[in-house]
Amino acid sequence: MTFKYTLNNLLVLIVVLLLQIFVFNNVNVYNLGFPMIYPLVILLIPVKQPAYWVMLAAFFTGLILDFFTNSGGLHAASLTAMAFARILVINKLEPQANYGKDDRPGIVKFGLQWTVIYFSILILVHHFFYFLVEESSVRHFGEVLLKTGISGILSFILMIALNAFIFRS
Amino acid sequence: MRNLFLFIKQFYPLFLFLFLEIIAFILISGSNAYHHTTFVNSSHKVTGVFYEKQDNITEYFELKQVNEVLEAENAMLRNKISRFKTLADSGKVDTVGKVVYEFWPANVINHTTQKKYNYFTLDKGKKDGMVEGMGVIDSKGIVGMVTNVSNNYSVGLSMLNNNARTSVKHKKSGAIGLMRWTGNDVLTHYVEDITKTAKVVIGDTMVTSGYSTFYPEGIAVGIVTKAELREGSNFYDIEVRLTSNILSLEKVYVVNHHDKIELDSLENIPE
Numbered sequence: 001m002t003f004k005y006t007l008n009n010l011l012v013l014i015v016v017l018l019l020q021i022f023v024f025n026n027v028n029v030y031n032l033g034f035p036m037i038y039p040l041v042i043l044l045i046p047v048k049q050p051a052y053w054v055m056l057a058a059f060f061t062g063l064i065l066d067f068f069t070n071s072g073g074l075h076a077a078s079l080t081a082m083a084f085a086r087i088l089v090i091n092k093l094e095p096q097a098n099y100g101k102d103d104r105p106g107i108v109k110f111g112l113q114w115t116v117i118y119f120s121i122l123i124l125v126h127h128f129f130y131f132l133v134e135e136s137s138v139r140h141f142g143e144v145l146l147k148t149g150i151s152g153i154l155s156f157i158l159m160i161a162l163n164a165f166i167f168r169s
Numbered sequence: 170m171r172n173l174f175l176f177i178k179q180f181y182p183l184f185l186f187l188f189l190e191i192i193a194f195i196l197i198s199g200s201n202a203y204h205h206t207t208f209v210n211s212s213h214k215v216t217g218v219f220y221e222k223q224d225n226i227t228e229y230f231e232l233k234q235v236n237e238v239l240e241a242e243n244a245m246l247r248n249k250i251s252r253f254k255t256l257a258d259s260g261k262v263d264t265v266g267k268v269v270y271e272f273w274p275a276n277v278i279n280h281t282t283q284k285k286y287n288y289f290t291l292d293k294g295k296k297d298g299m300v301e302g303m304g305v306i307d308s309k310g311i312v313g314m315v316t317n318v319s320n321n322y323s324v325g326l327s328m329l330n331n332n333a334r335t336s337v338k339h340k341k342s343g344a345i346g347l348m349r350w351t352g353n354d355v356l357t358h359y360v361e362d363i364t365k366t367a368k369v370v371i372g373d374t375m376v377t378s379g380y381s382t383f384y385p386e387g388i389a390v391g392i393v394t395k396a397e398l399r400e401g402s403n404f405y406d407i408e409v410r411l412t413s414n415i416l417s418l419e420k421v422y423v424v425n426h427h428d429k430i431e432l433d434s435l436e437n438i439p440e
């Protein structure tokens with residue numbers, strides 16, 4: 001079981017990264033919408049996975065993207081921030097009946113409302129961090145917020161749609 | 170001591186988070202420097218191969234457009250040659266002078282335009298004679314300069330990069346200015362330091378000044394879209410639009426200056 005499980009995870013990681021690098025990195029909606037779907041691989045890690053594991057996974061996933069986009073450690077920084085926020089969000093969102101051992105975030109397991117809240121908060125954290133660090137000043141703060149909002153909506157829709165195809169169980 | 174361990178155990182995600190962020194920010198600050206020397210860049214073998222594969226596919230979609238551009242350039246060069254030929258035949262041109270600049274064709278296999286610090290990747294590297302600091306132009310204007318070179322690939326700083334500074338010349342008057350990009354609008358570059366005696370009007374052309382070894386003199390840079398003389402100022406506030414096809418780069422030329430190393434070492438003598 002574990003081997004197949006690992007293989008599955010690896011496959012999802014590769015597919016999502018390839019989609020991001022070769023498709024969505026080329027999308028630019030009026031210089032404001034830059035959809036980013038790769039946070040999905042961190043969002044979909046089972047809730048009970050240890051924090052260090054999630055954060056290291058986030059850091060290295062981000063670093064792979066940085067290799068491809070010449071952005072130093074921008075993706076790594078923002079994805080790690082999201083992974084850290086994930087710990088807090090998952091704690092806050094814990095349902096009455098506690099989390100099961102292998103529960104994986106998603107509509108199937110936790111329902112629409114839980115998933116929408118979980119996805120939107122973490123996508124906003126990631127995008128805001130990303131655009132703020134990219135701009136690296138507060139002079140164009142309005143633009144950072146606008147980019148966060150518009151890109152966030154695009155990413156959110158794409159990720160929810162993708163979630164319907166991967167890890168349905 | 171036991172309390173300390175307990176404390177660390179309880180808050181280890183926070184420490185790990187801070188630790189990883191520090192590493193990430195060190196990498197970011199390295200990549201934003203003018204000559205970024207970080208190991209995270211797309212001149213690497215792995216990423217280079219990936220982008221080359223992608224370019225092999227997407228290249229076909231733009232073949233027609235690329236062809237048209239090259240055709241137009243061919244025609245222009247033919248005209249130039251014929252003009253020089255008549256001049257040379259009449260003995261008016263110094264034909265024994267040595268060639269200083271050479272242009273090498275290269276393919277852009279990856280480039281970005283939507284960020285504040287944009288780069289492009291070329292399919293030529295050390296083994297093709299590429300070195301850092303070479304200028305890159307396309308058939309219509311300047312594109313950027315090479316900043317990182319690996320064996321088979323090289324990465325260049327695009328004109329659409331907050332760190333790009335280019336010495337430009339107002340073609341009509343010869344006034345020298347400095348062009349930069351703020352990172353907001355791909356259609357707008359700013360030129361400073363052009364004095365008000367230059368009489369700049371909208372539609373004028375800015376060309377390279379030839380003061381650096383990156384580009385030869387007189388290569389097109391941009392068309393003036395706005396020229397204002399602020400009250401009490403001796404300098405114009407100029408906005409230009411790049412003439413190069415910076416948003417969809419395909420075929421470019423790398424500028425090789427024959428005496429580059431000699432000139433650079435001469436100009437950089439430590440004080």
